Amino acid sequence: MLTRSVAALCLAVLLLSVLAGCTTKTPEETGKTAVQPAAPEQKTETGPSPAIGTPKPEDLLPSGKAVKVAMIPKIKGIDYFNATQRGAEEAAKALGVQLVFDGPMESSVDKQIEMIDSFITRKFDVIAVSPNDPDAIAPVLKRARDQGLHVITWDADANPESSQREFFIDQASPESVGRTLVDVMAKEAGEDAKTVIVTGTLTAANQNEWMKWMKQRIKDKYPKMQVLATKPSEEDQQLARQVTQDVLTAYKDLDGIFAITSVAFPGAATALEKSGRAGKVALTGLSAPTTMRKWVENGTVKTVVLWNPVDLGYLTIYAAKALAAGALKPGASGLEAGRLGKKQVDGDHVILGDPMLFTKENIGKFDF
Numbered sequence: 001m002l003t004r005s006v007a008a009l010c011l012a013v014l015l016l017s018v019l020a021g022c023t024t025k026t027p028e029e030t031g032k033t034a035v036q037p038a039a040p041e042q043k044t045e046t047g048p049s050p051a052i053g054t055p056k057p058e059d060l061l062p063s064g065k066a067v068k069v070a071m072i073p074k075i076k077g078i079d080y081f082n083a084t085q086r087g088a089e090e091a092a093k094a095l096g097v098q099l100v101f102d103g104p105m106e107s108s109v110d111k112q113i114e115m116i117d118s119f120i121t122r123k124f125d126v127i128a129v130s131p132n133d134p135d136a137i138a139p140v141l142k143r144a145r146d147q148g149l150h151v152i153t154w155d156a157d158a159n160p161e162s163s164q165r166e167f168f169i170d171q172a173s174p175e176s177v178g179r180t181l182v183d184v185m186a187k188e189a190g191e192d193a194k195t196v197i198v199t200g201t202l203t204a205a206n207q208n209e210w211m212k213w214m215k216q217r218i219k220d221k222y223p224k225m226q227v228l229a230t231k232p233s234e235e236d237q238q239l240a241r242q243v244t245q246d247v248l249t250a251y252k253d254l255d256g257i258f259a260i261t262s263v264a265f266p267g268a269a270t271a272l273e274k275s276g277r278a279g280k281v282a283l284t285g286l287s288a289p290t291t292m293r294k295w296v297e298n299g300t301v302k303t304v305v306l307w308n309p310v311d312l313g314y315l316t317i318y319a320a321k322a323l324a325a326g327a328l329k330p331g332a333s334g335l336e337a338g339r340l341g342k343k344q345v346d347g348d349h350v351i352l353g354d355p356m357l358f359t360k361e362n363i364g365k366f367d368f
C-alpha cells in the first residue's frame with residue numbers, strides 16, 4: 001500500500017513538472033530579457049536609395065531585367081544638380097528604370113572616377129556622367145565600355161574619342177548658349193562693353209565651348225566688345241565671390257561680368273551687390289532661377305540664362321533607357337522623350353533645346 005502511494009506521488013510530481021515546463025512566461029515573470037528572432041539580412045546598395053519605377057514588360061531588357069542607370073553629376077547638393085535629379089527620377093519612375101544618382105560633394109574628377117569604378121563592378125547597364133575633366137575621366141569611361149557597359153555624358157562632355165562614350169545629352173548647343181549670353185550683355189551693358197568672364201574650371205569642356213562661341217559672337221556681331229580677363233573659380237562660390245571682388249577692384253571701368261556656372265553666378269552676384277556697383281556693372285550668366293531670384297528681384301541681376309535642368313535630367317534617363325534597349329543607335333535623327341516629345345539627335349548629340357531667359361517678370365514662376 002505504501003509502495004503504491006509513493007508511486008502515485010512521484011507520478012503527480014512528474015506531471016506537474018511537465019506542465020510547468022509547457023507554460024509560457026513573460027520576460028517580466030522570468031526577470032530575463034526576451035530574445036527576438038533575428039531579422040532577415042537586408043542587402044542595400046551603397047549611396048542613395050535608387051528611384052525605382054514599376055517596369056512594364058516592354059520596359060525590360062531581353063534578359064528580363066530592368067535597366068540599371070548610374071547618373072553622376074559634377075557636384076552633389078547644389079540647386080542646379082538637385083533639379084536634374086528630380087527630372088531623372090521622374091523619368092526613371094515612368095520607364096521602370098533603376099536609378100542611382102550620386103556624385104562628389106566637391107568638384108573632383110578623382111571622386112567621379114572612384115564612383116564609376118564602383119558602378120562598373122556593380123554591373124550597371126548605363127553610366128551617365130557630367131565630367132569635371134573631359135580627358136582625365138576618359139580612361140575609366142573606356143574601361144566601362146570595354147566591360148560592356150553603355151556610357152553617355154550629360155551637361156558636360158568627355159573626350160569622345162578617348163572615352164568612347166556613345167552620346168552626349170546636350171542641354172543646349174554651345175553656339176546658342178554663347179550667343180545668348182553675349183546678346184544679353186550687349187543689351188544690358190552696351191555693344192562696346194568691357195567685360196570679364198568668371199568661369200568654373202579651365203578644364204570643363206562645356207564651359208570652354210561656351211566661351212569659344214561667346215568670343216565668336218563678339219567677333220561677328222559686337223566687335224567693339226572686349227573680354228579683359230577670364231578667371232576660374234573652381235566651382236567654389238566663395239572663391240567666385242573673391243574673384244569678382246578682385247576684378248571689380250582691378251577694372252574701374254568695367255561694364256559687365258559673365259558668370260557662366262551655377263556656382264560662379266551667385267558668388268559674383270554677392271560680390272557685386274556688396275560693392276555698391278550693382279546697376280552700374282551688368283551681370284549675367286548661367287544658374288538656377290531659385291538660386292538667383294533674390295538678386296534678380298533686388299536689381300543686382302537683370303537676366304539669368306539657363307535651360308530647364310529638370311528636363312535635362314529627364315532627357316538623360318530617356319536616352320539611357322533607349323540606348324540600353326537598342327532604340328538609340330548611331331545615325332539616329334531623333335529620340336522620343338516622353339512629355340518632352342521628339343528631341344533632335346545631331347550626330348552623337350541629343351539636344352534638349354535653346355536656352356531660356358529668366359527676368360523679374362517670370363523668375364518667380366519656376367521652382368528649380
